[in-house]
Amino acid sequence: MASNINQGFFYYEDTYPDNHLYDLSSCLMNKEDYDFVFIHPMNIDDAGHKYGAGSKEYAHAVIQNDKLLSTYIPQWIEAGYSVVVGADHGMSENGYHGGESLEQRQTALYIVDSCVVGGYHSKQLTTLEFAPCYVIY
Template identity: 45%
Template sequence: MSNKVILAVLDGLNYQVARDCMGYLNGLIEQQRATLYPIQCELPSLSRPLYECILTGIRPIDSGIVNNNIVRLSHNDSIFSIAKSQNRTTAAAAYSWVSELYNRAPFNAVRDRFTHNDNLNIQYGCFYQWDHYPDEALLLDAEYLRLAHHPDFLLIHPMNIDDMGHKFGLDSKQYRNTVRNVDIYLSNYIESWLDDGYQVIITSDHGMNNDLSHGGILAEEREVPFFVIGSKFMHQDCEVKQTDICGIVCELMNLNHDKPYPRELLLQ
Protein backbone atom coordinates (compact mmCIF):
# COMPACT_ATOMS: atom_id res chain seq x y z
CA MET A 1 0.00 0.00 0.00
CA SER A 2 1.30 3.44 -0.91
CA ASN A 3 2.65 5.81 1.74
CA LYS A 4 2.12 9.07 -0.19
CA VAL A 5 -0.08 11.96 0.97
CA ILE A 6 -1.56 15.10 -0.57
CA LEU A 7 -2.69 17.68 1.97
CA ALA A 8 -4.80 20.53 0.56
CA VAL A 9 -5.28 23.48 2.92
CA LEU A 10 -8.03 25.68 1.45
CA ASP A 11 -7.30 28.95 3.20
CA GLY A 12 -10.22 30.58 5.01
CA LEU A 13 -12.80 27.84 4.35
CA ASN A 14 -15.65 27.75 6.87
CA TYR A 15 -17.06 24.30 7.74
CA GLN A 16 -20.71 24.98 6.94
CA VAL A 17 -19.92 26.63 3.61
CA ALA A 18 -17.82 23.60 2.67
CA ARG A 19 -20.74 21.38 3.65
CA ASP A 20 -23.22 23.45 1.63
CA CYS A 21 -21.24 24.40 -1.48
CA MET A 22 -18.73 21.65 -2.34
CA GLY A 23 -20.90 19.36 -4.46
CA TYR A 24 -18.13 17.11 -5.77
CA LEU A 25 -16.61 16.41 -2.37
CA ASN A 26 -20.03 15.86 -0.84
CA GLY A 27 -20.86 13.54 -3.73
CA LEU A 28 -17.88 11.40 -2.76
CA ILE A 29 -19.27 11.33 0.79
CA GLU A 30 -22.71 10.23 -0.45
CA GLN A 31 -21.04 7.35 -2.29
CA GLN A 32 -19.03 6.45 0.83
CA ARG A 33 -15.74 7.28 -0.87
CA ALA A 34 -14.89 10.16 1.46
CA THR A 35 -15.64 11.26 5.02
CA LEU A 36 -16.00 14.77 6.43
CA TYR A 37 -15.12 15.62 10.02
CA PRO A 38 -15.62 19.00 11.71
CA ILE A 39 -12.51 20.51 13.26
CA GLN A 40 -12.19 23.48 15.60
CA CYS A 41 -9.08 25.44 14.71
CA GLU A 42 -6.62 26.51 17.36
CA LEU A 43 -6.25 30.11 18.53
CA PRO A 44 -5.61 32.71 17.37
CA SER A 45 -7.59 31.86 14.23
CA LEU A 46 -4.98 33.42 11.95
CA SER A 47 -3.17 32.01 8.95
CA ARG A 48 0.56 31.85 9.70
CA PRO A 49 0.05 30.53 13.26
CA LEU A 50 -2.27 27.82 11.92
CA TYR A 51 -0.01 26.81 9.04
CA GLU A 52 2.55 26.06 11.74
CA CYS A 53 -0.06 24.21 13.80
CA ILE A 54 -1.22 22.04 10.89
CA LEU A 55 2.27 21.22 9.70
CA THR A 56 3.91 20.63 13.12
CA GLY A 57 1.05 19.71 15.47
CA ILE A 58 2.06 22.55 17.83
CA ARG A 59 -0.51 25.11 19.04
CA PRO A 60 0.30 28.74 18.22
CA ILE A 61 0.62 29.68 21.89
CA ASP A 62 3.35 27.04 22.20
CA SER A 63 5.04 27.50 18.82
CA GLY A 64 5.54 31.25 19.26
CA ILE A 65 4.06 31.90 15.82
CA VAL A 66 1.17 33.86 17.33
CA ASN A 67 0.39 36.34 14.54
CA ASN A 68 0.89 36.83 10.82
CA ASN A 69 3.73 39.32 11.23
CA ILE A 70 6.24 36.91 12.80
CA VAL A 71 8.63 36.15 9.95
CA ARG A 72 11.06 33.40 10.90
CA LEU A 73 11.71 29.73 10.41
CA SER A 74 9.76 27.25 12.48
CA HIS A 75 11.50 25.95 15.59
CA ASN A 76 9.58 22.65 15.47
CA ASP A 77 9.72 19.37 13.58
CA SER A 78 7.30 19.58 10.66
CA ILE A 79 5.91 17.08 8.18
CA PHE A 80 8.50 18.44 5.76
CA SER A 81 11.50 18.10 8.06
CA ILE A 82 10.46 14.67 9.37
CA ALA A 83 9.91 13.37 5.83
CA LYS A 84 13.19 14.81 4.54
CA SER A 85 15.14 13.31 7.47
CA GLN A 86 13.81 9.89 6.45
CA ASN A 87 14.73 10.27 2.77
CA ARG A 88 11.25 11.07 1.53
CA THR A 89 10.50 13.67 -1.14
CA THR A 90 8.53 16.83 -0.30
CA ALA A 91 6.84 19.50 -2.39
CA ALA A 92 4.49 22.44 -1.94
CA ALA A 93 2.40 24.72 -4.11
CA ALA A 94 1.65 27.29 -1.45
CA TYR A 95 1.67 30.85 -0.19
CA SER A 96 5.09 32.36 0.49
CA TRP A 97 4.61 32.17 4.27
CA VAL A 98 4.97 28.38 4.05
CA SER A 99 8.39 28.82 2.44
CA GLU A 100 9.31 31.28 5.21
CA LEU A 101 8.35 28.78 7.90
CA TYR A 102 10.16 25.72 6.52
CA ASN A 103 12.74 26.77 3.91
CA ARG A 104 14.16 30.30 4.10
CA ALA A 105 13.07 33.56 5.74
CA PRO A 106 12.38 36.20 4.68
CA PHE A 107 10.91 35.13 1.34
CA ASN A 108 12.85 36.33 -1.69
CA ALA A 109 10.65 35.90 -4.74
CA VAL A 110 13.49 35.72 -7.28
CA ARG A 111 15.27 33.06 -5.23
CA ASP A 112 12.35 31.20 -3.68
CA ARG A 113 9.30 31.38 -5.96
CA PHE A 114 10.42 28.26 -7.82
CA THR A 115 12.38 25.95 -5.53
CA HIS A 116 14.40 22.88 -6.47
CA ASN A 117 16.88 22.17 -3.68
CA ASP A 118 17.42 18.77 -2.10
CA ASN A 119 18.94 20.40 0.99
CA LEU A 120 15.75 22.26 1.96
CA ASN A 121 12.85 20.83 3.94
CA ILE A 122 10.52 21.61 1.03
CA GLN A 123 12.62 20.31 -1.81
CA TYR A 124 10.33 21.30 -4.68
CA GLY A 125 8.13 24.37 -4.52
CA CYS A 126 5.96 26.80 -6.43
CA PHE A 127 5.34 29.69 -4.02
CA TYR A 128 3.27 32.84 -4.56
CA GLN A 129 2.79 36.19 -2.78
CA TRP A 130 -0.59 37.40 -4.02
CA ASP A 131 -3.87 36.58 -2.24
CA HIS A 132 -5.63 36.85 -5.61
CA TYR A 133 -3.26 34.38 -7.33
CA PRO A 134 -5.80 32.19 -9.15
CA ASP A 135 -6.67 28.93 -7.43
CA GLU A 136 -6.93 27.31 -10.84
CA ALA A 137 -3.30 28.25 -11.55
CA LEU A 138 -2.22 27.06 -8.11
CA LEU A 139 -3.75 23.63 -8.76
CA LEU A 140 -1.82 23.52 -12.05
CA ASP A 141 1.36 24.36 -10.16
CA ALA A 142 0.65 21.51 -7.76
CA GLU A 143 -0.03 19.05 -10.55
CA TYR A 144 3.20 20.05 -12.26
CA LEU A 145 5.10 19.32 -9.05
CA ARG A 146 3.35 15.97 -8.65
CA LEU A 147 4.02 14.78 -12.18
CA ALA A 148 7.56 16.16 -12.44
CA HIS A 149 8.88 15.14 -9.03
CA HIS A 150 6.57 12.41 -7.65
CA PRO A 151 6.70 13.76 -4.09
CA ASP A 152 5.84 11.52 -1.17
CA PHE A 153 4.22 14.54 0.50
CA LEU A 154 2.61 17.38 -1.45
CA LEU A 155 1.06 20.43 0.20
CA ILE A 156 -1.49 22.36 -1.87
CA HIS A 157 -2.51 25.75 -0.49
CA PRO A 158 -4.80 28.07 -2.51
CA MET A 159 -5.81 31.49 -1.17
CA ASN A 160 -8.84 32.78 -3.13
CA ILE A 161 -11.49 31.66 -0.60
CA ASP A 162 -9.80 33.67 2.13
CA ASP A 163 -9.32 36.61 -0.24
CA MET A 164 -13.03 36.72 -1.10
CA GLY A 165 -13.93 36.44 2.58
CA HIS A 166 -11.80 39.47 3.41
CA LYS A 167 -13.37 41.43 0.56
CA PHE A 168 -17.03 40.41 0.87
CA GLY A 169 -17.52 38.44 4.11
CA LEU A 170 -18.72 34.98 5.06
CA ASP A 171 -22.34 35.48 4.00
CA SER A 172 -21.65 36.62 0.44
CA LYS A 173 -22.20 35.10 -2.96
CA GLN A 174 -18.58 35.90 -3.85
CA TYR A 175 -17.25 33.82 -0.95
CA ARG A 176 -19.62 30.90 -1.57
CA ASN A 177 -19.04 30.87 -5.33
CA THR A 178 -15.28 30.82 -4.84
CA VAL A 179 -15.74 27.73 -2.67
CA ARG A 180 -17.83 26.16 -5.43
CA ASN A 181 -15.10 26.94 -7.95
CA VAL A 182 -12.39 25.28 -5.83
CA ASP A 183 -14.59 22.19 -5.58
CA ILE A 184 -14.77 22.10 -9.39
CA TYR A 185 -11.00 22.48 -9.72
CA LEU A 186 -10.39 19.67 -7.24
CA SER A 187 -12.78 17.41 -9.16
CA ASN A 188 -10.36 17.53 -12.10
CA TYR A 189 -7.51 16.02 -10.08
CA ILE A 190 -8.61 13.87 -7.17
CA GLU A 191 -9.22 10.67 -9.12
CA SER A 192 -5.75 10.96 -10.67
CA TRP A 193 -4.24 11.49 -7.23
CA LEU A 194 -5.96 8.39 -5.90
CA ASP A 195 -4.93 6.37 -8.95
CA ASP A 196 -1.33 7.44 -8.32
CA GLY A 197 -1.51 6.01 -4.80
CA TYR A 198 -2.03 9.15 -2.73
CA GLN A 199 -4.14 9.45 0.38
CA VAL A 200 -5.90 12.82 0.19
CA ILE A 201 -6.76 15.22 3.02
CA ILE A 202 -8.61 18.50 2.40
CA THR A 203 -8.94 20.97 5.25
CA SER A 204 -8.53 24.64 6.16
CA ASP A 205 -6.57 26.77 8.56
CA HIS A 206 -9.51 28.89 9.83
CA GLY A 207 -12.96 30.07 8.83
CA MET A 208 -14.35 33.56 8.16
CA ASN A 209 -16.76 36.08 9.69
CA ASN A 210 -19.02 38.84 8.42
CA ASP A 211 -16.61 41.54 9.59
CA LEU A 212 -14.45 40.50 6.59
CA SER A 213 -11.93 38.97 8.99
CA HIS A 214 -11.02 36.20 11.42
CA GLY A 215 -8.74 35.82 14.41
CA GLY A 216 -11.17 35.37 17.29
CA ILE A 217 -13.31 32.68 18.87
CA LEU A 218 -16.57 32.89 16.90
CA ALA A 219 -17.78 29.51 15.66
CA GLU A 220 -17.74 30.68 12.05
CA GLU A 221 -14.07 31.63 12.46
CA ARG A 222 -13.02 28.38 14.15
CA GLU A 223 -15.08 25.60 12.54
CA VAL A 224 -13.31 24.14 9.49
CA PRO A 225 -13.72 20.98 7.41
CA PHE A 226 -11.50 17.91 7.39
CA PHE A 227 -12.23 15.71 4.35
CA VAL A 228 -10.39 12.38 4.02
CA ILE A 229 -10.28 10.34 0.83
CA GLY A 230 -8.36 7.11 0.39
CA SER A 231 -7.96 3.46 1.29
CA LYS A 232 -6.00 3.97 4.52
CA PHE A 233 -8.81 5.77 6.36
CA MET A 234 -11.38 3.94 8.48
CA HIS A 235 -14.18 6.33 7.42
CA GLN A 236 -15.89 6.02 10.78
CA ASP A 237 -16.92 8.45 13.50
CA CYS A 238 -14.06 9.88 15.52
CA GLU A 239 -12.80 13.17 16.90
CA VAL A 240 -10.05 14.94 14.98
CA LYS A 241 -8.12 17.94 16.30
CA GLN A 242 -6.15 20.41 14.23
CA THR A 243 -3.08 19.45 16.25
CA ASP A 244 -3.56 15.85 15.01
CA ILE A 245 -3.07 16.63 11.31
CA CYS A 246 0.72 16.49 11.36
CA GLY A 247 0.67 13.11 13.11
CA ILE A 248 -2.01 11.76 10.78
CA VAL A 249 0.10 12.62 7.74
CA CYS A 250 3.27 11.19 9.30
CA GLU A 251 1.42 7.98 10.15
CA LEU A 252 -0.02 7.68 6.64
CA MET A 253 3.51 8.10 5.28
CA ASN A 254 4.84 5.43 7.65
CA LEU A 255 7.32 7.88 9.15
CA ASN A 256 8.93 7.55 12.56
CA HIS A 257 7.44 10.41 14.60
CA ASP A 258 6.22 11.44 18.04
CA LYS A 259 3.23 13.52 16.94
CA PRO A 260 -0.29 12.87 18.29
CA TYR A 261 -2.97 11.40 16.04
CA PRO A 262 -6.32 9.59 16.47
CA ARG A 263 -5.68 5.89 15.89
CA GLU A 264 -9.36 5.23 15.16
CA LEU A 265 -9.12 7.41 12.02
CA LEU A 266 -6.68 5.08 10.24
CA LEU A 267 -6.50 1.45 9.28
CA GLN A 268 -3.95 -0.23 11.52
Protein backbone atom coordinates (compact mmCIF):
# COMPACT_ATOMS: atom_id res chain seq x y z
CA MET A 1 0.00 0.00 0.00
CA ALA A 2 1.37 3.43 -0.93
CA SER A 3 1.77 6.03 1.78
CA ASN A 4 1.13 9.75 1.65
CA ILE A 5 4.02 10.20 4.10
CA ASN A 6 7.20 10.27 2.06
CA GLN A 7 9.64 11.04 4.84
CA GLY A 8 9.66 11.19 8.60
CA PHE A 9 11.67 11.36 11.79
CA PHE A 10 10.10 9.63 14.75
CA TYR A 11 11.44 9.92 18.27
CA TYR A 12 10.39 7.36 20.84
CA GLU A 13 10.91 8.99 24.23
CA ASP A 14 8.67 11.71 25.68
CA THR A 15 11.77 13.47 27.01
CA TYR A 16 13.29 14.02 23.54
CA PRO A 17 14.23 17.72 23.76
CA ASP A 18 11.85 20.05 21.93
CA ASN A 19 14.74 22.33 20.94
CA HIS A 20 16.40 19.39 19.14
CA LEU A 21 13.11 18.52 17.44
CA TYR A 22 12.52 22.07 16.19
CA ASP A 23 16.12 22.41 15.04
CA LEU A 24 16.04 19.11 13.15
CA SER A 25 12.67 20.00 11.61
CA SER A 26 13.98 23.38 10.45
CA CYS A 27 17.08 21.78 8.93
CA LEU A 28 14.92 19.31 7.01
CA MET A 29 12.55 22.09 5.90
CA ASN A 30 15.49 24.14 4.60
CA LYS A 31 16.92 21.14 2.78
CA GLU A 32 13.69 19.96 1.11
CA ASP A 33 10.52 21.62 -0.17
CA TYR A 34 7.70 19.91 1.68
CA ASP A 35 3.98 20.41 1.13
CA PHE A 36 3.28 19.68 4.79
CA VAL A 37 5.37 19.25 7.93
CA PHE A 38 3.92 17.92 11.18
CA ILE A 39 5.99 18.54 14.31
CA HIS A 40 4.89 16.96 17.58
CA PRO A 41 6.89 18.26 20.57
CA MET A 42 6.34 16.34 23.80
CA ASN A 43 7.99 18.29 26.63
CA ILE A 44 4.84 20.19 27.70
CA ASP A 45 2.77 16.99 27.73
CA ASP A 46 5.53 15.13 29.59
CA ALA A 47 5.78 17.84 32.27
CA GLY A 48 1.99 17.90 32.63
CA HIS A 49 1.77 14.17 33.22
CA LYS A 50 4.65 14.17 35.69
CA TYR A 51 3.82 17.32 37.66
CA GLY A 52 0.30 18.48 36.70
CA ALA A 53 -0.89 21.47 34.69
CA GLY A 54 -0.65 23.81 37.67
CA SER A 55 3.00 23.07 38.41
CA LYS A 56 6.03 25.29 37.92
CA GLU A 57 7.57 22.51 35.79
CA TYR A 58 4.60 22.61 33.42
CA ALA A 59 4.73 26.42 33.25
CA HIS A 60 8.48 26.23 32.53
CA ALA A 61 7.90 23.76 29.67
CA VAL A 62 5.25 26.08 28.17
CA ILE A 63 7.55 29.12 28.42
CA GLN A 64 10.45 27.21 26.87
CA ASN A 65 8.23 26.10 23.98
CA ASP A 66 7.00 29.68 23.47
CA LYS A 67 10.61 30.88 23.27
CA LEU A 68 11.45 28.21 20.71
CA LEU A 69 8.40 28.98 18.60
CA SER A 70 9.19 32.71 18.66
CA THR A 71 12.51 31.84 17.03
CA TYR A 72 11.32 29.26 14.52
CA ILE A 73 7.91 30.55 13.37
CA PRO A 74 9.37 33.62 11.58
CA GLN A 75 11.83 31.32 9.78
CA TRP A 76 9.07 28.95 8.71
CA ILE A 77 6.87 31.82 7.50
CA GLU A 78 9.81 33.25 5.55
CA ALA A 79 10.28 29.81 3.94
CA GLY A 80 6.65 29.91 2.76
CA TYR A 81 5.01 27.65 5.32
CA SER A 82 1.73 28.32 7.09
CA VAL A 83 1.96 27.50 10.78
CA VAL A 84 -0.71 25.89 12.94
CA VAL A 85 -0.01 25.53 16.66
CA GLY A 86 -2.41 23.53 18.77
CA ALA A 87 -2.64 20.63 21.16
CA ASP A 88 -4.25 17.22 20.98
CA HIS A 89 -5.76 17.61 24.46
CA GLY A 90 -5.89 19.75 27.56
CA MET A 91 -4.51 18.76 30.96
CA SER A 92 -5.92 18.67 34.48
CA GLU A 93 -4.17 20.08 37.52
CA ASN A 94 -3.30 16.47 38.42
CA GLY A 95 -1.80 15.65 35.01
CA TYR A 96 -4.71 13.75 33.50
CA HIS A 97 -6.41 14.05 30.13
CA GLY A 98 -9.08 12.19 28.24
CA GLY A 99 -11.87 13.13 30.62
CA GLU A 100 -14.96 15.28 30.16
CA SER A 101 -13.84 18.40 32.06
CA LEU A 102 -13.25 21.61 30.11
CA GLU A 103 -9.63 21.80 31.28
CA GLN A 104 -9.02 18.39 29.69
CA ARG A 105 -10.95 19.09 26.49
CA GLN A 106 -10.29 22.72 25.56
CA THR A 107 -7.03 23.91 24.04
CA ALA A 108 -5.82 26.96 22.20
CA LEU A 109 -5.36 26.99 18.43
CA TYR A 110 -3.12 29.46 16.61
CA ILE A 111 -2.98 29.74 12.83
CA VAL A 112 -0.30 31.92 11.25
CA ASP A 113 -1.09 32.42 7.57
CA SER A 114 -1.72 35.41 5.33
CA CYS A 115 -5.15 33.96 4.39
CA VAL A 116 -6.37 33.94 8.00
CA VAL A 117 -7.95 37.01 9.58
CA GLY A 118 -5.74 38.00 12.51
CA GLY A 119 -6.93 38.62 16.03
CA TYR A 120 -8.80 36.73 18.71
CA HIS A 121 -11.70 34.56 17.59
CA SER A 122 -13.93 33.02 20.23
CA LYS A 123 -15.57 30.35 18.05
CA GLN A 124 -15.10 26.93 19.54
CA LEU A 125 -14.34 24.01 17.23
CA THR A 126 -14.43 20.36 18.04
CA THR A 127 -11.50 18.19 17.01
CA LEU A 128 -13.70 16.63 14.34
CA GLU A 129 -14.53 20.05 12.87
CA PHE A 130 -10.87 21.08 12.73
CA ALA A 131 -9.29 17.76 11.71
CA PRO A 132 -11.90 15.25 10.53
CA CYS A 133 -10.90 11.63 10.01
CA TYR A 134 -9.89 10.62 6.53
CA VAL A 135 -9.32 7.12 5.29
CA ILE A 136 -6.08 6.89 3.30
CA TYR A 137 -5.97 4.14 0.71
